[in-house]
Amino acid sequence: MSNIDWIVLFVTLIGIVVYGIYKSRDTHDINGFLLGNRSLPWYHVTLSVMATQASAITFLSAPGLAFSSGMSFVQFYFGLPLAMIVLCITFVPIFHRLKVYTAYEFLEKRFDLRTRALTAFLFLIQRGLSTGITIYAPSIILSTILNIDTTYTTLFIGGLVITYTVYGGTKAVSYTQLMQMSIIFSGLFIAGIMVVHLLPANIGFGKAIQIAGKMGRTNAIDFSFDWNNQYTVWSGLIGGFFLQLSYFGTDQSQVGRYLTGSSVSQSRLGLLMNGLVKIPMQFLILLIGVLVFAFYQYNQPPVFFNSYELNKLENSTYSPDIQSIKTEYSAAFKEKQEQINVLNTALESGNEKEVDKSRIILQQADEKTKVIRKKAVDLMLKNDPNADTNDNNYVFLSFVTRYLPQGLIGLLIAIIFLASMGSTASALNSLASTTVIDIYKRLINKNASDANYLWASRVATIIWGIVCITMALYASKLGNLIEAVNILGSLFYGTILGIFIVAFYLKKVGGTAVFIAAIITEIIVFTCWIDDFMAFLWLNVLGCLLVVITSLLISHFYKNKSLR
Known part of the structure; x- marks a missing residue:
């Protein structure tokens, strides 16, 4: 700067x-x-x-x-x-x-x-x-x-x-x-x-x-x-x-x-x-x-957006290897850029057939650059097994x-x-x-x-x-x-929300029932997450509904005052 x-x-x-x-x-x-x-x-x-x-x-x-x-x-x-x-x-x-x-x-x-x-x-x-x-x-x-x-x-x-x-x-x-x-x-x-x-x-x-x-x-x-x-x-x-x-x-x-x-x-x-x-x-x-x-698509991006990790690799014994990868990446980007220009011409002419054809070729060219980037990532891990190989968070920062x-x-x-x-x-x-x-x-x-x-x-x-x-x-x-x-x-919000929903709307459910329900729910939510059973947003729905339903069931089956 x-x-x-x-x-x-x-x-x-x-x-x-x-x-x-x-x-x-x-x-x-x-x-x-x-x-x-x-x-x-x-x-x-x-x-x-x-x-x-x-x-x-x-x-x-x-x-x-x-x-x-x-x-x-x-x-x-x-x-x-x-x-x-x-x-x-x-x-x-x-x-x-x-x-x-x-x-x-x-x-x-x-x-x-x-x-x-x-x-x-x-x-x-x-x-x-x-x-x-x-x-x-x-x-x-x-x-x-x-x-x-x-x-x-x-x-x-x-x-x-x-x-x-x-x-x-x-x-x-x-x-x-x-x-x-x-x-x-x-x-x-x-x-x-x-x-x-x-x-x-x-x-x-x-x-x-x-x-x-x-x-x-x-x-x-x-x-x-x-x-x-x-x-x-x-x-x-x-x-x-x-x-x-x-x-x-x-x-x-x-x-x-x-x-x-x-x-x-x-x-x-x-x-x-x-x-x-x-x-x-x-x-x-x-x-x-x-x-x-x-x-x-018009300006060549770096082969890896995290400049700290890339510099570390360039200054290592693998410097010749990463330079070779960067050369290969530049050549692949030029091919991709040529296809971008073809797509741009097709869009201007309104030729949908050419647009679809060009889009498919362009996606293939894009995949080729991803394969080359993967080579750079593998080389980083070879140089340092603890390297941060996810550069997604560096894209905007690199551009700025x-x-x-x-x-x-x-x-x-x-x-x-x-x-x-x-x-x-x-x-x-x-x-x-x-x-x-x-x-x-x-x-x-x-x-x-x-x-x-x-x-x-x-x-x-x-x-x-x-x-x-x-x-x-x-x-x-x-x-x-x-x-x-x-x-x-x-992993936590669904359970916490379920507790509050019970507190606001289910006046007959007491503390012990909702306490047990919350513990059971957290175990199930973590199990679903570990087993990759559903996308993470649905865990919030699952957690909330499980606390509400389980606390109702516990309260229903145990009518004594200690559970109400």
């Missing part, structure tokens, strides 16, 4: 952190630290909710996912608006009325301490692991730019986020997220324009989309009903609905965001706006990935650093950092609040002072930060990060 990019990057990052700390300078008690004194307007709630969900993973992995497999991931969010409506009708007014700090306090009032503790424990496991992934995502950026191992950059990013989260709590998180999302929206709009601008003069936006479509990258909608297909309209509407309902309704990292609303109506409006804006936002992020794919103008590179990299900082800070704040409110205050030190609980919250933030950083050091083994974090959530 140029000096201008470094200046833009550091001024943006430092400015955001200082702003968040300044706005939260009056945080002196646990209510202010965990819930921002319940004083924030709806637009704060909307942007905070979006920033919590839209981590660096979104801006690194989503374009890479569209680049490699198309737009189908957008269907993942189709259940979101429906989930927001249900939350606004049921969850939000109940949580506000009870004046809870965490969602799990309600479960003790409804069931018992044991059920509250189990649900909080499931959340802590899931959120702690997935937060490690969100910390790892921006460390990829620094390692690529500085050409150093991700271990060092992971430690740096994690330490930066822990610092201002420990100081300012949820108010610092919310105010920084307000600024972050404003910068993010602006930067993404500029990035989309720049990708189109960098295409050949005779290839505009429409032609780029056409060419990407002929190569299977604009497949946004799939109405087929297939249990094993990750992304369809039905898995998005049904499985996505259950996942989003559980995430926004029972995950403290999100519940804590809308509990900061100054009233029920402000929290509701914030959630509804999130439901309306999120799908178009995600569509545009994926579209940028498709446009980058079209760009690389190689082709965008000075200043804009720094801004877009700052955007990815800001997204990571926002979601990670929310997660650490929620992990701390759940640990202190649901475990420390309830089970360990029931009658301590408010100052003691504030101190405990800050200590818990530091401890969870260390845990998440440790998890981040192993995140490179998880493949595409945006899929990994959602798969991880799907």
Whole structure:
């Protein structure tokens, strides 16, 4: 990066952190630290909710996912608006009325301490692991730019986020997220324009989309009903609905965001706006990935997008071998580029027969380049068995650093950092609040002072930060990060949602029945995942329904009071 990019990057990052700390300078008690004194307007709630969900993973992995497999991931969010409506009708007014700090306090009032503790424990496991992934995502950026191992950059990013989260709590998180999302929206709009601008003069936006479509990258909608297909309209509407309902309704990292609303109506409006804006936002992020794919049909991409791993191989004893592979790759790309021009001519003439013929040949040429890339990956593993051989997360970053103008590179990299900082800070704040409110205050030190609980919250933030950083050091083994974090959530969210559904709607089912049902359900969900029985989105439906049905059956067969 140029000096201008470094200046833009550091001024943006430092400015955001200082702003968040300044706005939260009056945080002196646990209510202010965990819930921002319940004083924030709806637009704060909307942007905070979006920033919590839209981590660096979104801006690194989503374009890479569209680049490699198309737009189908957008269907993942189709259940979101429906989930927001249900939350606004049921969850939000109940949580506000009870004046809870965490969602799990309600479960003790409804069931018992044991059920509250189990649900909080499931959340802590899931959120702690997935937060490690969100910390790892921006460390990829620094390692690529500085050409150093991700271990060092992971430690740096994690330490930066822990610092201002420990100081300012949820108010610092919310105010920084307000600024972050404003910068993010602006930067993404500029990035989309720049990708189109960098295409050949005779290839505009429409032609780029056409060419990407002929190569299977604009497949946004799939109405087929297939249990094993990750992304369809039905898995998005049904499985996505259950996942989003559980995430926004029972995950403290999100519940804590809308509990900061100054009233029920402000929290509701914030959630509804999130439901309306999120799908178009995600569509545009994926579209940028498709446009980058079209760009690389006219400009040769690297044989491997992770420059750190590629440089390591080029400086090894296998340097002659990788150079030979790169030469072979360049020749294959030229053949593919010639066929792209043939396809472009056929599209202009409207000759569908020639278009279909050219598309088939082009797909064969594309497969040839994939085979050559596989040779490079095999050579990396031969040189270093622990090499990170999934470069999907580096596609957009590679494009940004190689082709965008000075200043804009720094801004877009700052955007990815800001997204990571926002979601990670929310997660650490929620992990701390759940640990202190649901475990420390309830089970360990029931009658301590408010100052003691504030101190405990800050200590818990530091401890969870260390845990998440440790998890981040192993995140490179998880493949595409945006899929990994959602798969991880799907292992727990269905069960947690099922517990809350029973709590809200099945008044005759007691704590012991739902506690046993939750344990049985988690065993079944993990078994289905290990055996690859169904696509991960359906695990959310399975988990929720199993908790509801099993708890009803247990309650029915055991009528004594201890189970009711």
